[in-house]
Amino acid sequence: MTVANEKTALGFFEKNKPYIDDLKHTVFLFRKSKLTMVGFVLIVIFLLVAFLGPLFLPYDPIAQNFAVRLQPPSQEHLFGTDQFGRDIFSRVIQGSRMALWIIFLVSAISGLLGTTVGIIAGYFGGLIDDIIMRITDMFLAFPSLVLAMAFAAMMGPNFTNTIIAISLVNWTTYARLARAEAMKVKEQPYIEAIRSVGAGTGRILFLHVLPMCISPVIVQLTLRMGTIILTAAGLGFLGLGVQPPTPEWGAMVSDGRNFLVDQWWISTFPGFAIVFVVLGFNLLGDGIRDMLDPRLRR
Amino acid sequence: MVEPLMTITNLKKHFALKKNVFSKNVIVKAVDDVNLEIPRESIFAVVGESGSGKTTLGRTLMKLIPPTAGMVSMDGKDILTLDKKAFLPYRRKMQIVFQDPYNSLHPRKLVKTVIGEGLKIHFKGISEMEIRDKIREVLLQVGLREEHMFRYPHEFSGGQRQRIAFARAIVLEPEFIVLDEPTSALDVSVQAMVLKMLQEARAQNALTYLFITHNLSIVDYFANHLAVMYLGRVVETGSKAEIFDHPAHPYTRLLMNSNPIPDPFLKREKQVVRGEIPSPIHPPSGCHFHPRCPFAKAECKEQEPQYREISSGHFIRCHFPV
DSSP, X not given: OHHHHHHHHOOHHHHTHHHHHHHHHHHXXXXXXXXXXXXXXXXXXXXXXXXXXGGGOSSOTTOOOGGGTTOOSOSSSTTOBOTTOOBHHHHHHHHHHHHHHHHHHHHHHHHHHHHHHHHHHHHHOHHHHHHHHHHHHHHHTSOHHHHHXXXXXXXXXXXXXXXXXXXXXXXXXXXXXHHHHHHHHHTSHHHHHHHHHTOOHHHIIIIIIHHHHHHHHHHHHHHHHHHHHHHHHHHHXXXXXXXXXXXXXXXXXXXXXXXXXTOTHHHHHHHHHHHHHHHHHHHHHHHHHHHHOHHHHO | OOOEEEEEEEEXXXXXXXXXXXXXXXXXXXXXXXXXXEETTOEEEEEOOTTSSHHHHHHHHTTSSOOSEEEEEETTEETTSOOHHHHXXXXXXXXXXXXXXXXXXXXXXXXXXXXXXXXXXXXTTOOHHHHHHHXXXXXXXXXXXXXXXXXXXXXXXHHHHHHHHHHHHHTTOOSEEEEESTTTTSOHHHHHHHHHHHHHHHHHHTOEEEEEESOHHHHHHHOSEEEEEETTEEEEEEEHHHHHHSOOSHHHHHHHHHSOOSOTTOOOOOOOOOSOOOOTTSOOSSSTTGGGOTTOOHHHHHSOXXXXXXXXTEEEEOSSOO
């Protein structure tokens, strides 16, 4: 039979053909949606700027130069300068790195925590579910920014605590989503089928329930990345986030608010940066949701 | 008689329905006092209307839901009382194929993963190559092709999915398979092919089937033993030939009479089952079937009939067998 010969001759590409085809299809779906592409381009620009931008800064983002304070946008200072004479363009670019770190760490921490707790609550139900859900209710009873402020104020304002504070207010969303999905999935015959094959609880939970719960969580994570930046910016604006002189967009907007009427550029450019990234994540998040839905795939 | 593969003794599965905090809990006896002997390498059909408890019986046997009381012994060992670890080898020996082929396969997993997962659980240290060989073998056996193992379930038709579900069961080399209405979601033409495949696989692998269905024509074609369930109880059981030739329980007779015969010129007495199956929450007193039974007498209303043997291997639960 030819089958046997083929089997031994299988190269890497042939062996992984189904996965590669699947990937190709994903890319195809991705390119079909214009808004997703816009979001994708925005985020790619953001990532490029965050990774490479700080290597090509025209000025030191924290060096003060009172000779050029409050300069309007010009050739030398593309976005103008602030009240300490720092170049806003350099600060906005340096700030993107801070924003990226916050997004990455908060998403990883709150996504992992939320999903794990959520599928446990949803799959086991009963008392475990009740306890976990009452805890999330407690978190959800406060507006998220207020709660993040409380945590940040309690632990002291710095970078690490900003991450922890934002993660702590965010994980409940993912926990609820993952729980709802897990509750739906655990009733499905394919879960009963794998139980009848003899799979243990851990295997069922992480290899069978989790993959079905992950796509709404990923979408929500992408959608919430905008909100995370907003929360971080809010904390920065209130002075509870990353501390000066480290450039952080929210704190920069806050810096400019006393000068808003005459020196509009101080707050405006970091504000645009926030809009740019939040919009990008929202468009991308919507696109990813459509792509991951297996019913819309084919 | 041959030593039975599985003996079910007084098996009960009751569900407690909690309406609200003020009312008493209502008990639904989904499976009530079932006694059956499933002979080795037989096809044992369980028939009954919707809500008669046949699916619950299958799931309880598989230990997918905990029983309320009773014993199920396989190879002389009560499998229901075994703990998780001791039960694992029996898990492999008994498998189930579900009714709904569209939701019984994980939508995000390749066919290879769906079928191969059980191998990884039960045969520790099995190599990827061995797994693939095994999967190829069962795929061919259920009438699919080798390359199908790299596809996702949604790329298959209902009949093919049911073949995959069956492949997942037989790859573990079980002795006993519960087939829970495996063809009722399929087109008639596909049904016949799947049934044929099941029959061939049974002969090839020396399997025993518990075949849950409501289709008596399939039972006639497929099974060699039969149990009729009504409201959680087995009302009649015996060999297929015996029951099809001499149905003793009025309910069995009515079921057989209401089964369509594919011959428009064949005349027969019209006897339709009156009414619908009563609610299992408030089952009728005495014999559960008496409100619908054309031969019911006063005694049927008051006294519960005993489960008794009327001829060798032919059991019935009725005061006045026909």
